[in-house]
Amino acid sequence: MFKKPFNVKKNTNQRSSDTRKLFNRLKEEVNVDPNLEKKGQLAQVKLTNFEGTQMNVYTIAKTPMFFEFDDTGNLYPSVYYMWDNPKTFPVLVCHEPVLSYLENGADLMLPGVIKSAQFPIPTLRKGGPVAIAFYSSETGMVSGPSAVGCSLMSSETMAENNYKGRGVQILHVFRDQLWEFGPKGLPPTCSVEEWVSFGKGRDEGLEDEDEEEEENNDGEEEESKEKVNAEEEIPEEPMENLLVRCFLAGLKYRFTRNMLPMDVGQFYSQCVLACIPDGRKLDMKKTHFKKFATFLKETNDLNDEWIIRVAPNKQKKGADVVSEVNFSNKLFRDFEVTDEKIVDSAPKDKEQFEAPTILEFFAVTEPVSRLFPRCSKGELLAVRKIREYVANYVNERDLSDGKSVRLDPVLANITHIKTESAVWADIMKEIQARMTPTWHIQWADGREIVRKVNPPKVEFKIENRAGNKKVTLINGLAMFGIDIRKICHQIQTGVATSVSSQWEVQGVEGPQVLVQGNQIHFIADMLTRTYAIEKKYMKGTELAIKKKR
Structure with missing residues (x-):
């Protein structure tokens, strides 16, 4: 329709x-x-x-x-x-x-x-x-x-x-x-x-209309009592008010022009959420906006003049960036800080940082569908589940031969192995090679994303600049929920060198961090110890300076 x-x-x-x-x-x-x-x-x-x-x-x-x-x-x-x-x-x-x-x-x-x-x-x-x-x-x-x-x-x-x-x-x-x-x-x-x-209350009410009327009458009496008690309590600040305060504080004290254009998700996490007062929690789902993009749109519509403009990200399909900010907006100029956090506290240690959860799956494809009869095309399976399906297939057809497996026409066609039998490791490797690798990433703030074919990775590059000076380029940090300004400060104080970030680099997802000199050893070790990122999610660590024996 x-x-x-x-x-x-x-x-x-x-x-x-x-x-x-x-x-x-x-x-x-x-x-x-x-x-x-x-x-x-x-x-x-x-x-x-x-x-x-x-x-x-x-x-x-x-x-x-x-x-x-x-x-x-x-x-x-x-x-x-x-x-x-x-x-x-x-x-x-x-x-x-x-x-x-x-x-x-x-x-x-x-x-x-x-x-x-x-x-x-x-x-x-x-x-x-x-x-x-x-x-x-x-x-x-x-x-x-x-x-x-x-x-x-x-x-x-x-x-x-x-x-x-x-x-x-x-x-x-x-x-x-x-x-x-x-x-x-x-x-x-x-x-x-x-x-x-x-909906339990609704289903019970439909069974007996008379009981529903009585329950409603009782509910009205209880509700009136609750209202009397509520009047004695101090009312809590609406979630919408907290959102507006943190938005204006982040825009005024944490955002600068040189960050434009900035990914909307990064703006929300690094500017808005960073301003939440101590002891408070901002839950977007408890506001009538439900989504941060809806809040931005309605904020512009409700005022006489716009305050922030959002445009599609040309580098990443389906994502938006903050393209322009009206710093002369009256709402922006008149905002005064109360209890919002406008200055970063000391960098969090490893125990305090909540690393994203990354789960690896394989999507069922047409060539391997006969091994997974109860799964539809595109369904995600963990490695353990794939092993169970293959083991059931082998056992049902009595193909097991000790540590090896005899290949019937189906297995031979899927794995492309030319011998009559093969070890379990080779069979599993070939089956997974004909499925689509998929990674499910969930951040601590509840955001989720699914990536196919290519896993999320922190990528290191070494380039020569003017005077044959080497610089380290770091890409992909934002995918792991890392605060760019915080890690720049940690690198700067850790190796006593110049560090900067660029927010719009062609062919790079998210911001890029530039560090003077070859600092891959220090940065990779810090990502592992402080941010709990596994080495398998890092690319280019072999470019580090070889340690002398």
Whole structure:
């Protein structure tokens, strides 16, 4: 439905009476009070998709929350609404690899739906809205919901058909054009226990309306008591206020013009988070912005003059950089420091630094798919899991011969080994060589990224400059969550030499650090001892000066 770009015909802000009508209509549909920013501006966007279908999209604070067709009475949620309100609409849970098929335009087939005590099939009506979440067996986490569609059967009909056939017509999915129309956030993840706990009150209320009314009455009395007690407590500062204070403090006291252009993620971690007062914690998910990019956009829109501009990163697809800052902005000039940290404390030692977690996987490819019958193409497997699958394959066909394995036609075709048998190490090496190496990186602040083919690495280079002087170039430090200014200070004081950083170098991901002289020995040792980075994630250490015996 939104796989290809659509044409916006009209975008109209709605009156408060229209807003109330929409919220009342939604409350009748989901039978609960949804978590919505009711003070945000509601707008109706009339558009036509690539198939010529006319529809209405309702946005709140410029984030698409619902959509509907002119000829139907259903109000469908967007993935942005479902991320804030999981289980307010019926939700089916599928295995994570199913998402790639839905993104390519396929409808949901019922055999792909998980049916268990933890993920029961909800009550569905034919033609009604339904959302789809995804469970990862590798991490044990549930993400989403990341797809929305129209149920093609009722839940009773699904059971009668033994859960076979097409179950849901997919209308909207994560990373489609409707998602692009919003702030482009990532789906939230939670544990299975947290997922099961979502919406329990709603399910119990649907079983007995009378009990629900009594519980609501009791709840109102308890709520009134809580309000009385809350009045006696000192109110805590809203998370939005803390974010604004740290943003302005970081912009005014930690950011300089020569850092432009600067990656948005680095600006957030090195300028904004660095200003958080002692004893406080900034949680972006507890603000109504949810994403830092949304905060930057709304900050510019709410003021008479812009304060910061963001542009796409030309060196890295999908990333943004801070391209320009308006230092004459009134909000910027009038800001005064209270308890924000505008000066760095002493460098943290090894115990205090939280190194990113790097997990190595291999993605299943077509040539090796016969060895992994229960895995779909692209599914990530750890080395231990690959070994289990191969061992099961060998044992089922009685191919084991002591420390060697006899090669049947399948193994011979995959490994390209010409002999009749081979040792386990050679077979595993050849199988992994025909899979896609993938690295999952998770930083201490919760950010995650997946890299394929090339692992994250700190790269050392030695170059000759004017007067045949040697300099050490260091690339890739930001990928490991290292504060560039802090490590520059550590190198400068450690080897008593000049250190500088460049924030925009062609062909380099993130900032580049330049150190006078060949200092690879000292820097590599510091990265290992202080920042807990393994040597396998360093490249170019052989360029260090050879120690004399």
